[in-house]
Amino acid sequence: MKILELKNISKYFGGIRAVDNVSLKVNEGSITGLIGPNGSGKSTLFHVIMGILKQDRGEIFFMGNRIDDLSPYDRFRKGLVMTFQNPRLFYGMTVLENSLVPPKNQLGEKIWWAPFKFKWIAQELGFAKKAYKILDFLNISRISQNFASNISGGQMKLSEISRALMAEPKMLLLDEPAAGVAPKLARDIFKHIVELRNEYGLTFFIIEHRLEILFDYVDWVYVMHRGKIISSGRPDNIVKDSSVLEAYLGE
Amino acid sequence: MDMDIIIPLLNSILTGSLYSLMALGLTLTYSIIRFPNFAHGEFITIGAYIAVLFSIIIPLSSILNLHPILTSIIILIISAIITGICAVVTHLIIYRPLINRGSKLVYLMIASLAVSIIIRYLIYIFVDIGRTFYKLYLFNILPKMYFGETIKIAGFSLTPLFQVSVFATILLVFLLQLLLTKTKLGKAMRAVANNSQLAAISGIDISRITMLAWFISGSLTGLAGVLWANYVWATPTVGQKALLSIFAASIIGGLTSFSGTVIGGYILGFSENLLLSFLNQWFNVSLSYKPMVSFMIVVIVLITSPKGIAGINLRKIILKIRKR
Amino acid sequence: MDIVGFAISFLTFYGIYLLLSLSLNLEYGFAGQPNFGKVVFYGIGAFTAGILTTRITLYLFGIHLSPCDLQARIMLKHIYDENPFLPLLLFILSIISAAIVSGIFGYLASKPALRLREDFLGITLLSFGEIFRIFIRTYYPLACGPYGIGGIPHPFNFIDNYRLKAALYLSIIAGIDVFVFILCERLANSPYGRTLKAIRDDELAAMSLGKVVHNIKGEVLIIGSAISGIAGALYSHYTSYISPDDFIPVVTFTAWTMVILGGTANNFGVVIGTLIMALIDRATALLSQVVEIPLEINYLRWVFAGILILLFLIYRPQGIFPEKPLKTPALKVGKNEDIGAKKYFKIFWRNKGSR
Numbered sequence: 047m048k049i050l051e052l053k054n055i056s057k058y059f060g061g062i063r064a065v066d067n068v069s070l071k072v073n074e075g076s077i078t079g080l081i082g083p084n085g086s087g088k089s090t091l092f093h094v095i096m097g098i099l100k101q102d103r104g105e106i107f108f109m110g111n112r113i114d115d116l117s118p119y120d121r122f123r124k125g126l127v128m129t130f131q132n133p134r135l136f137y138g139m140t141v142l143e144n145s146l147v148p149p150k151n152q153l154g155e156k157i158w159w160a161p162f163k164f165k166w167i168a169q170e171l172g173f174a175k176k177a178y179k180i181l182d183f184l185n186i187s188r189i190s191q192n193f194a195s196n197i198s199g200g201q202m203k204l205s206e207i208s209r210a211l212m213a214e215p216k217m218l219l220l221d222e223p224a225a226g227v228a229p230k231l232a233r234d235i236f237k238h239i240v241e242l243r244n245e246y247g248l249t250f251f252i253i254e255h256r257l258e259i260l261f262d263y264v265d266w267v268y269v270m271h272r273g274k275i276i277s278s279g280r281p282d283n284i285v286k287d288s289s290v291l292e293a294y295l296g297e
Numbered sequence: 298m299d300m301d302i303i304i305p306l307l308n309s310i311l312t313g314s315l316y317s318l319m320a321l322g323l324t325l326t327y328s329i330i331r332f333p334n335f336a337h338g339e340f341i342t343i344g345a346y347i348a349v350l351f352s353i354i355i356p357l358s359s360i361l362n363l364h365p366i367l368t369s370i371i372i373l374i375i376s377a378i379i380t381g382i383c384a385v386v387t388h389l390i391i392y393r394p395l396i397n398r399g400s401k402l403v404y405l406m407i408a409s410l411a412v413s414i415i416i417r418y419l420i421y422i423f424v425d426i427g428r429t430f431y432k433l434y435l436f437n438i439l440p441k442m443y444f445g446e447t448i449k450i451a452g453f454s455l456t457p458l459f460q461v462s463v464f465a466t467i468l469l470v471f472l473l474q475l476l477l478t479k480t481k482l483g484k485a486m487r488a489v490a491n492n493s494q495l496a497a498i499s500g501i502d503i504s505r506i507t508m509l510a511w512f513i514s515g516s517l518t519g520l521a522g523v524l525w526a527n528y529v530w531a532t533p534t535v536g537q538k539a540l541l542s543i544f545a546a547s548i549i550g551g552l553t554s555f556s557g558t559v560i561g562g563y564i565l566g567f568s569e570n571l572l573l574s575f576l577n578q579w580f581n582v583s584l585s586y587k588p589m590v591s592f593m594i595v596v597i598v599l600i601t602s603p604k605g606i607a608g609i610n611l612r613k614i615i616l617k618i619r620k621r
Numbered sequence: 622m623d624i625v626g627f628a629i630s631f632l633t634f635y636g637i638y639l640l641l642s643l644s645l646n647l648e649y650g651f652a653g654q655p656n657f658g659k660v661v662f663y664g665i666g667a668f669t670a671g672i673l674t675t676r677i678t679l680y681l682f683g684i685h686l687s688p689c690d691l692q693a694r695i696m697l698k699h700i701y702d703e704n705p706f707l708p709l710l711l712f713i714l715s716i717i718s719a720a721i722v723s724g725i726f727g728y729l730a731s732k733p734a735l736r737l738r739e740d741f742l743g744i745t746l747l748s749f750g751e752i753f754r755i756f757i758r759t760y761y762p763l764a765c766g767p768y769g770i771g772g773i774p775h776p777f778n779f780i781d782n783y784r785l786k787a788a789l790y791l792s793i794i795a796g797i798d799v800f801v802f803i804l805c806e807r808l809a810n811s812p813y814g815r816t817l818k819a820i821r822d823d824e825l826a827a828m829s830l831g832k833v834v835h836n837i838k839g840e841v842l843i844i845g846s847a848i849s850g851i852a853g854a855l856y857s858h859y860t861s862y863i864s865p866d867d868f869i870p871v872v873t874f875t876a877w878t879m880v881i882l883g884g885t886a887n888n889f890g891v892v893i894g895t896l897i898m899a900l901i902d903r904a905t906a907l908l909s910q911v912v913e914i915p916l917e918i919n920y921l922r923w924v925f926a927g928i929l930i931l932l933f934l935i936y937r938p939q940g941i942f943p944e945k946p947l948k949t950p951a952l953k954v955g956k957n958e959d960i961g962a963k964k965y966f967k968i969f970w971r972n973k974g975s976r
Contacts, residue, residue, distance in 0.1 A: 096829055122831040134826035136819045138886070140946050146812070147819050148830045154812030157840050161807035170812065171950050191946070213830065333740050335747070394935050401938075403655045406743045407881065408934050410874050415927035421920045541748050548744070585759040592752045599733075599741055 048107075049074040049217050049249050050095070050126075055104035057087075057094050064090040065101070066273035072217070072266075077243055077250045079260050079281075082270035083294050088253045089131055091270070092219050096128045097121045109216065123150065125216030129209075129223060131253075133202040137195040141186070141205045144194055145177035146170075148213035173212070180208045184238060200227045207235070211242070217249040224256060232256060236263045261285070269293065303453060305574040311459050311528065313566020314466035317559045318521035319539065320546035321473065322514035324558040326384075327547065328490035329510050330392060332405040336413035338540035340380050340515050342420055344522030345531040347376040348440040354433065356441070365443040372442060373465075373523055380519025381512040387412055388511045413537065420533045437532050440523065462524050469517060470559060477555065486510055490553070538588075542569065545591040548598050565591060627907065629787045633859060635899040636794035640852035641872075642879035642895045643805050643888060644845040650885035650944075651809055652841045653821025654734060658746035659876045661753045662846040664868035665726050666719035666853025668757065671770035671863050673718055674711045678774075688772060689765035697772040705779035712776035712858055719854035720847040727846025731839040750870055757865040769864025773857045794855055801848055805888050810948040817841065818886070818947075871923075875902075878930045884940030893941060901926060 050072040057065040064087045072078045080088050093099040095106060097118040106114040113121050127148070136144050152173070153159045154166030181187040184204045189197050194205060203223060210218055223239075224232035240263055242248050254260040261267075261281040269277040269284065271293040277284060284290055323337045351357045351372045358368045395408055427433040444457035477483035488496040489506050497503050526535060546565045550557025568590045576582040641659060648656045675688035675697060682700055686693035701708050730749075734742055757764050764770050776793075777786045808814055819827040820834055828834050857863050875898060883894020905922035933940070 098825060098829065118825075118828045119831045119833050122829060128829055130826070134823050134829075136822035136826070138818050138822045138944065139815070143815060143818075143947060146949075147815060147827070147832075150831060152812045155816050157808070157813055157844075160811040160813035161804060163807070163811070166812060167950065174950050193946075209830075331740075333744050391931060391935075398935065398938075400934065402739050403649070403743070404881075404934050404938055406655075406657070406740070407874070407877050408931060410870075410877075411927040411930045411934075414871070414874065415924050415931075418920045418923040418927070421917070422924070425917050425920060541751060544744055544748070548741075552740075583759055585755070588755050589752055592748050595745065595748060599737060599745060 047074055048072065049109055050251065051107040052091075052095070053105045053107070055091070055094060055101050055106065057090055057099060058102050063273045065094060068104075068270075068273070068275050070268055070275060070278070072249060072251050074249050075243060075247050076265045077239060077252065077263055079264040079267040080251065080253045080270065081255070081257060081260070081267060081284075082276075085272075086270040086293075087273040088270050089221055092128060092221050092251075092253065095219060096126065122148075122213065125214070126219070127210045127213045127215035127217070128219040129206045129221060131221040131225065133206040135194040135202060135205055135209070137193070140191050140193055141181065141197065141201075142174065142177055142190040144205060145180065145209045145212045146173055148209060149173045150214070177208070177212055180211050181205075184208050185234075200231055203227055204235070207238075215248060217251065220250060220252045220254075222253055222255065224254065224259065229256075229259070232259050236260075239263065301574070301578065302571075305570045307453065307455070307459060309563075309567040309570040311462050311566070312570055313563035314462045315521045315525050315528070315562075316539075316542055316546050316565050317562030318466055318469060319518050319525075320543045320550070320558045320562050321470070321555070322518035322521075323543055323547045324550055324552060324555065325510050325514040325517075327552045329486075329493075329507055330388075330396065330405075332402055333409070333544070333552070334392075335406065335409040335540070336387065336416060337409075337514075337518065337543065338536035338538075339413050339416035339420075340384060340518040341522035341525060341536035341539055342417065342531075342533060343383055343536075344376045344380045344519030345440070345526035345535055346420055346423065346435075346533075347379050347519070348372050348442065348523040348526060349435060349438055349531050351375060352441040353438070354427070354431075358441075366445055369442040369444055372440075373520055376523045377516035377520040380522065381514075381516035384511045384515025384518075385508050387416075388508065393507075417533055417537060424533055435531075437530055439530050440526055442523075442527060458524065458527050465520065465524065469520075473513070473517075474555070482506075482509065541588060541595075542591040545594045545598075548595055565594065568594060625784070626787075627903075629784075629791055631899065631903045633787070633791050633794060634903065635896060636791065636798050637852050637855050637859070638876070638879065638899060639798050639892065639895045640801055640848050640855075641876040642883070642891050643801055644848035644852075645876045646880050646885065646888060646891045647805050647808065647817075647848075648841055648845040650880060650887070650891075651814060651821065652817040652838065653824075654731075654838055654841060655739060655743060656730075656746065656842070656845065657743045657873060658730060658750050659849060660868050660870060660872040661730075661746075661750045662723045662727055662849035663853040663856070663872060664753060664757075664865075665846075666723045666850025667857045667863050667868070668764050668770070668853070669719045669722045669850065670715035670854035670857040671773045672764060674715055674774060674857075675770060675772050677714075678707070678711065687762075687765075688770060689761070689768060694772040697774075701774045701778045708774035708778045709776045711774055715854045715858065716851055719850040721850075723850025723853070724843045724847035727842040727844075727849075728839055730846070731835075731842040734838060734842065735835050747870060747873070750868075750873060754865045754868050764865070767865065769862060769867075770857075771862040773861045773863070775858060775861060790859060797851065797855070802888060802892070809886070809888065812949070814947055815949070875926075878926065881930060881938070881940055882933055884942035884944065886944040887940065887942045890940050890942030898926070901929075 048071045052068055052070050055065055055068045056063065068091060080091070082088055090099065094101045097116060101114060105112055108121070108124055108126055113124065136147065152166065153169055159165045178187060178190060181190050184207065186201055186204045186208070189201055194202070197205065207223060224235050227235070236259060239250055243250060252260070252264070264281055267278065267281055267284045268275055269290050276293060277287050277290050319341060322340065323334065326334055326337070357372060358365060361368060361371070391408060391412055392405070395405055424435040427435045444461045446457060448455045448460065477487055485496070485501045485506050486509070488499065488501060489503055493503060522536065525539065529535060542565050546561035547558050549561030549564055569587050573582070573584060573587060573590060577584055641663060645656055645659055648654045678697055678700055679686060679688060679693060684693065684696055688694070730746070733745060737745060758767050760766070775786065775790070777789050780786045780789070816827070816832055816837060819832060820837060824834055879895040879898045880891055882897060883892065884890025901922065905918050909918040
């Protein structure tokens with residue numbers, strides 16, 4: 047069944063149609079790819095789905111409910127989580143602290159309870175252990191105490207992903223999770239993605255440029271060009287699609 | 298014509314002209330350094346006290362034996378140049394190192410507050426030295442300058458200060474406009490203001506252009522400061538007091554628009570004089586509320602159109618009205 | 622030279638300013654909200670205390686005079702002398718109402734903070750400070766215009782010994798300081814503090830991770846302003862006379878220098894930073910009494926302070942004591958997974974249902 051559905055979504059910037067009448071569906075538990083040449087509007091689309099940008103036209107449905115007039119934090123509460131092309135970590139905090147931001151219903155986050163440690167410490171310990179486990183799963187547990195500004199680019203990407211996982215998401219929007227990362231690490235990331243999908247039933251919607259890696263792991267692919275969806279289908283069909291080839295070469 | 302209108306009207310034009318010059322300096326530096334320079338007001342004070350220096354303490358009128366108007370013009374020019382140099386120096390010693398180190402916007406603003414304090418209190422010390430060692434009272438003083446005689450036109454009495462201020466404003470605004478649009482240097486400045494990275498790649502020497510912009514900004518403001526001191530008398534806080542009004546004028550131009558700033562200067566001038574005198578006569582609003590006027594304007598502009606006049610998109614507004 | 626007297630007055634001044642700098646550290650150091658209008662909330666607290674105390678007293682005793690009247694002030698002094706516990710009660714009332722009124726204005730100030738870009742926000746808040754001062758100065762009925770409010774009672778008015786009076790007042794300030802310091806430390810080293818830092822570091826990401834940014838910004842400004850208001854009330858009752866010209870932008874600037882010097886997002890650093898700036902302030906005042914310099918030393922002090930802060934901004938913007946990681950259990954997890962599990966084992970076992 048569809049976890050995410052977009053109907054006629056459009057986003058304009060002045061005269062430019064960054065996203066032009068996009069309709070698509072993502073099935074629950076799938077790993078779906080979104081590809082297209084640079085500037086085709088993929089990141090913009092993700093920002094609209096997440097609510098960071100408001101669509102000019104169209105509707106967005108998540109798990110059957112309309113979410114397009116909700117703010118990003120409400121969409122997050124419903125289980126939609128996003129990572130960014132350039133990691134938006136909290137650079138004044140350590141990697142572990144970053145991972146402790148997403149968990150919902152933290153008593154210690156309320157200003158009334160925060161000064162009283164005994165109220166939230168058990169919860170906090172639980173989250174800290176879980177965060178550490180996730181960092182371990184992604185093999186970056188040794189940098190857990192580093193300030194997020196003090197780690198390599200690849201580690202930043204992984205930190206952002208582990209932070210996203212702490213949110214107990216239903217669906218993850220990953221914007222180029224393996225960009226600027228060595229091919230082996232990129233494959234590891236995707237292997238982790240598949241593991242997570244298999245074990246926990248998470249849905250992944252992924253923007254990625256390295257098609258040779260992406261196509262080995264996705265179930266379905268959407269292709270965007272100049273704001274529109276020009277093609278969709280299984281990876282092995284997409285590679286045969288001439289319009290896709292034209293779009294990439296024409297740029 | 299009703300006397301109650303003439304004087305506020307003339308004051309509006311005088312104040313508006315000087316505000317325009319001072320605010321243009323602010324707009325010029327903001328477009329290049331991209332943060333509000335809270336020390337800008339101190340350039341007014343510097344200009345004012347240099348005029349005091351050369352008209353009272355070391356009177357040029359006795360050194361050079363020239364026509365008094367010529368002497369005054371020379372004092373104007375000297376003040377402008379020295380203030381311009383001071384502006385460049387503050388940029389070189391303080392703002393440039395901060396910007397090069399990638400300082401946060403908030404810290405740049407705090408730095409400009411620190412600069413304004415340093416300059417202001419240095420001037421206080423200068424005035425204090427004058428008091429203790431030279432027995433001069435410089436805390437509240439009128440520079441001794443001569444700009445000619447009052448002219449009467451159609452029932453309007455135009456004071457010499459009025460004549461010089463309006464003339465100087467028209468001349469300088471025209472020259473500045475010419476510089477920015479017709480000369481290579483001016484176009485380079487606009488390029489840097491627009492997109493400094495692109496400008497750098499195109500081969501423009503950012504550092505030189507920035508220093509020039511600061512010099513022009515400082516000299517415009519310093520010159521206006523001399524004339525302003527002739528109007529409200531020179532005190533160490535004369536610049537700080539005018540700062541809010543200048544910011545308001547510049548904000549009307551969205552902090553970046555040349556024409557918007559000039560319009561803003563006159564809007565401020567008229568609001569503080571004509572409008573206030575109107576409110577005073579008809580609604581008994583106290584004249585001491587003058588600074589509130591500029592603040593109100595800042596608030597209104599920021600709420601309705603944060604980009605100032607430059608941000609007002611007439612087409613959008615017309616479309617909105619049509620939709621209803 | 623009266624060393625004890627000097628120490629008490631210095632520490633009083635320090636204690637009041639510490640409230641301003643700690644609250645600014647919470648607002649800016651932790652939550653990233655640059656409060657350029659700090660002096661306004663300080664002033665609102667001070668004037669709330671002054672206006673409330675004088676007017677209530679006059680009302681209670683049926684005196685139909687404005688507190689601006691010289692005669693009213695004389696009568697107030699008389700009343701305070703006759704009723705020893707009244708000043709104390711009024712003082713407690715002042716503190717509470719100053720916190721509330723300043724807090725409300727803090728909330729109002731958070732609204733433009735949400736919409737405006739940083740530079741416009743700075744201009745607006747700084748100007749608002751000046752407008753506040755000019756408004757109080759001009760609108761006579763509110764706070765006696767440029768003459769200010771006098772006749773604000775010292776809570777320990779009934780004590781004759783001047784030294785004891787001052788020392789007791791200092792101990793109250795110290796108590797409030799300790800409370801506020803502990804509060805700020807606890808707020809900072811908790812998940813709430815983490816959320817503040819998240820908003821500071823990347824508002825958009827914080828929102829995308831479920832934080833309701835505008836509410837939290839409002840909360841922080843309310844608390845910060847309430848604390849500033851209390852500082853204002855403490856100032857009022859200490860000096861017994863306040864005028865609008867006590868509340869100039871330089872106060873905001875001083876609070877900022879204390880935070881930047883000591884170290885943003887480091888409460889201990891701010892304690893030290895405030896101490897240093899207070900020392901510079903009072904030491905120069907002392908110096909002018911001791912050493913014979915023909916010039917007004919006050920002016921030099923400001924030039925020196927300005928240069929000092931510029932040096933820090935250029936060469937050590939993080940301050941003397943830089944920011945440290947939050948002191949929550951997360952600090953220990955990872956370094957050593959066994960974090961005294963015995964202590965929290967029972968609680969943790971009960972809350973095991975995480976994944």
